[in-house]
Amino acid sequence: MIVDDSAVVRRSFSKLLGVKYECVEAGSVMQAFEILKQSEFELVITDVIMPGLSGIELLRKIVESYPQTAVIVVSGVDRPQRALDAVRLGAFDYLIKPCDHEVLEFTVLRALERRSLLINAKRYKDDLEARNQELLRGKQQLERLQAQIVQTEKMASIGQLAAGIAHELNNPVGYLYGNLDLLDGALANLLRLVEFYESAELPPDVAAQAETIRREIDYDATKADLFSIISDCRTGAERVRDIVQNLRTFSRLDEADFKKTDLHEGIDSTLRILSRYFTGGNITLKRNYGAIPVIEAYSAQLNQVWMNLLVNAAQAIGPNTGEVEISTWADAESVYVKVKDSGKGIDPQDLNRIFDPFFTTKPVGEGTGLGLSISFGIIERHGGRIDVESQPGKGTSFTVVLPKKVRADVAETNHPAHDSHLHTEAKHAFALQNSMC
Numbered sequence: 001m002i003v004d005d006s007a008v009v010r011r012s013f014s015k016l017l018g019v020k021y022e023c024v025e026a027g028s029v030m031q032a033f034e035i036l037k038q039s040e041f042e043l044v045i046t047d048v049i050m051p052g053l054s055g056i057e058l059l060r061k062i063v064e065s066y067p068q069t070a071v072i073v074v075s076g077v078d079r080p081q082r083a084l085d086a087v088r089l090g091a092f093d094y095l096i097k098p099c100d101h102e103v104l105e106f107t108v109l110r111a112l113e114r115r116s117l118l119i120n121a122k123r124y125k126d127d128l129e130a131r132n133q134e135l136l137r138g139k140q141q142l143e144r145l146q147a148q149i150v151q152t153e154k155m156a157s158i159g160q161l162a163a164g165i166a167h168e169l170n171n172p173v174g175y176l177y178g179n180l181d182l183l184d185g186a187l188a189n190l191l192r193l194v195e196f197y198e199s200a201e202l203p204p205d206v207a208a209q210a211e212t213i214r215r216e217i218d219y220d221a222t223k224a225d226l227f228s229i230i231s232d233c234r235t236g237a238e239r240v241r242d243i244v245q246n247l248r249t250f251s252r253l254d255e256a257d258f259k260k261t262d263l264h265e266g267i268d269s270t271l272r273i274l275s276r277y278f279t280g281g282n283i284t285l286k287r288n289y290g291a292i293p294v295i296e297a298y299s300a301q302l303n304q305v306w307m308n309l310l311v312n313a314a315q316a317i318g319p320n321t322g323e324v325e326i327s328t329w330a331d332a333e334s335v336y337v338k339v340k341d342s343g344k345g346i347d348p349q350d351l352n353r354i355f356d357p358f359f360t361t362k363p364v365g366e367g368t369g370l371g372l373s374i375s376f377g378i379i380e381r382h383g384g385r386i387d388v389e390s391q392p393g394k395g396t397s398f399t400v401v402l403p404k405k406v407r408a409d410v411a412e413t414n415h416p417a418h419d420s421h422l423h424t425e426a427k428h429a430f431a432l433q434n435s436m437c
Contacts, residue, residue: 001025003032003046003058004074009097013045016101017108029053033061041069043111048075048082056089063090068119070111074099140356144373169244177237184230191223242272261297263337263402264289267326270306277314282321290329295404301378308371309339309398316343316396334384335404340397346390354388 002013003026014023026032046055073086076097083094092111278285313324322342329336355376383403390396
């Protein structure tokens with residue numbers, strides 16, 4: 001577009017440049033504004049001094065609103081400072097009238113080439129930023145998958161350890177628990193015999209000796225404590241047995257298949273494992289269990305989710321007085337498990353990062369930043385999702401949504417025989433990262 005209040009100059013420029021380019025003329029800055037609103041131009045050649053607004057005002061408007069349009073300023077005023085000001089405002093060049101035709105053609109060519117280079121550079125920059133974002137997503141996916149691989153191997157090791165512990169403890173505990181009943185009966189029989197001897201007539205010297213021994217061993221107190229001691233031993237054996245049973249229930253050592261799972265049973269088992277967090281007196285635990293069906297899932301994986309959410313809830317309250325509430329309910333399609341605490345909450349700027357691998361707001365030594373990331377991956381692989389709501393100073397709630405019926409492909413993907421799926425995804429993410437470096 002050629003902008004000049006002189007029709008002669010406009011026609012001269014149009015005739016010269018019209019051989020190679022499509023030219024549009026404007027007799028004033030206001031007319032140029034109207035034309036710019038209707039069409040996109042690669043280059044504008046404008047005079048400086050015109051009636052009404054000047055060419056400098058047109059230059060400012062183009063730089064502000066049409067940054068991809070190049071501007072060449074022409075003027076009959078040969079002042080270096082004016083030329084410098086125009087270039088500083090964004091003009092490609094400043095030419096003095098009357099313009100040499102070859103100089104004008106060459107300047108137009110260079111302006112268009114520079115415009116093309118700037119557009120390509122911006123396109124490359126946008127493409128690079130898009131690739132960087134894709135690389136960042138690939139990196140985050142890689143970190144999450146690597147964390148899941150580490151956790152999968154860790155849980156497998158813990159499962160083997162738990163199996164060994166359960167096996168080693170079950171036998172002696174069962175032996176001890178069974179023998180306590182025999183010991184109870186045998187002790188009752190022995191006391192019957194002792195009581196018979198107590199009622200029998202003994203020679204005076206034997207009776208005196210028996211009385212001496214009776215006082216030395218504090219017979220009456222010992223007799224009264226014997227059955228209490230056996231009862232305490234039985235209680236201790238039962239507690240050890242229950243701990244082993246809770247460990248087996250939590251790790252599901254006897255349930256390695258994708259099968260029907262009672263979520264309430266898993267949550268209760270996890271709470272017993274985490275009893276040290278909820279028996280200190282400062283945290284009130286509420287269970288608002290609704291009527292929910294059993295679902296198909298990996299119990300051990302879901303128990304890992306309940307553990308992470310409940311530990312986070314307890315740690316959010318810390319030594320302060322607070323409340324942790326567990327609610328469950330269901331609708332036509334899904335089952336919901338909500339863990340809500342009255343802790344310190346999560347800062348809004350951190351909410352979008354809490355599921356990122358290795359991100360944590362806990363002090364060093366209290367968190368690795370993997371718990372929520374692993375939980376997110378487990379629920380996602382079950383075909384569900386985790387929703388989070390938090391208000392700083394008021395608390396946080398995590399709601400796990402699981403489908404009542406898991407698709408066959410989801411169950412197949414999560415089968416232990418397909419653990420290599422995690423490794424394959426990690427390899428793909430790593431390959432994506434390398435291809436973008």
